[in-house]
Amino acid sequence: MRAGTCAWNCGRGGSPLRYANAERSMAALRTLRFPSCLAFCRKHVNSITGRSFAKCQARFLSSVTERDGLQVSHNSNTGVVTLSMNKPPVNSLNLEFLQSMHKTLGEIQDDQDCRAVILTSGLTNIFCAGLDITEMYQPDDKRLREFWTSLQDMWIRLYSFPKTTMAAITGHSPAGGALLAMSCDYRVMAENFTIGLNETKLGIVAPTWFIDLYVGILGQRLSELALQTGKLFTSEEALKVGLVDQVVPLNDVIPTVEKELSEWKIPALARGMTKDVLRRIYWRKLQETQDVDTESFVFLIKQEKVQQTLGLYLQSLKNKKK
């Protein structure tokens, strides 16, 4: 479909498209671009399909797909895609999940009808528990490298994402989970959860590209304290230090993000280029040193002391239930 043309074939906003039949017009509802044409098209659709407008609208204004632990809901009316992580029990980032996020973000990036993404979780009380610790404990060398490269690739894509990204943080968000949230343009968090880079508690080190984001948000002094002690901020503390932009009751998180998005009526090119100017230094730095970064990661993870601490940490998570 050509941009600049009413998806309903009403002829407004550009030269009309010629649809072979009514079914194609119906399918075009999915990619509605000009809501101002609604009144006109209401008549048009009724006349060509004989189906009720309300029925068509309900059916086509939203589409939902679910694949590999990710649910993608596209609201064609607002141009907002909600990307919901749905990998029980805690949305931990393993190799396959990272690859799936990378691929899905790529598809959303290419979707001409999407102007913004809400990153959220479909699980209760958890946004994302960070990297899957089992990927790092007693690892297979080849998979470990692939795992880390997938994290790098996914992060570069998310952090440099040209469209607006907002995190709806509906649960705990430690380490890699905090990275996801920090990589979005705006963060709304539910009350009474925790977020932060707690890597030292696991006997590992947050990589420089995680730290760069933290320092950019918290400043040098607070980052030094928080990183060395592996501090997890409560939602309320996170708001105070600027790690999140709003804290609201759980049920208000998504509506608050949607409202915020509706208020970001900024020319897309200007906003996107500004984001790029601010961010490219960071993601390019990683892009140019990906191999070295991977080798440092593998070296650290394979240290005997690190393996011991990761093993104990995993055990402590399992013992919680006893």
Ligand SMILES: CCCCCCCC/C=C\CC(=O)SCCNC(=O)CCNC(=O)[C@H](O)C(C)(C)COP(=O)(O)OP(=O)(O)OC[C@H]1O[C@@H](n2cnc3c(N)ncnc32)[C@H](O)[C@@H]1OP(=O)(O)O
């Ligand atoms: C020079 C470069 C060097 C680079 C070095 C490495 C840099 C690494 C960068 C990032 C690191 C990380 O992201 S590490 C992960 C950090 N995450 C955490 O510390 C969170 C740990 N989890 C929790 O605190 C809690 O699980 C929770 C608050 C997230 C949820 O609590 P809840 O009570 O709801 O659930 P359970 O604790 O019972 O967990 C259920 C189930 O899930 C397993 N689990 C939890 N988190 C993880 C995880 N991150 N990876 C793998 N598995 C996880 C937990 O063990 C339970 O399993 P079982 O049901 O089998 O017992």
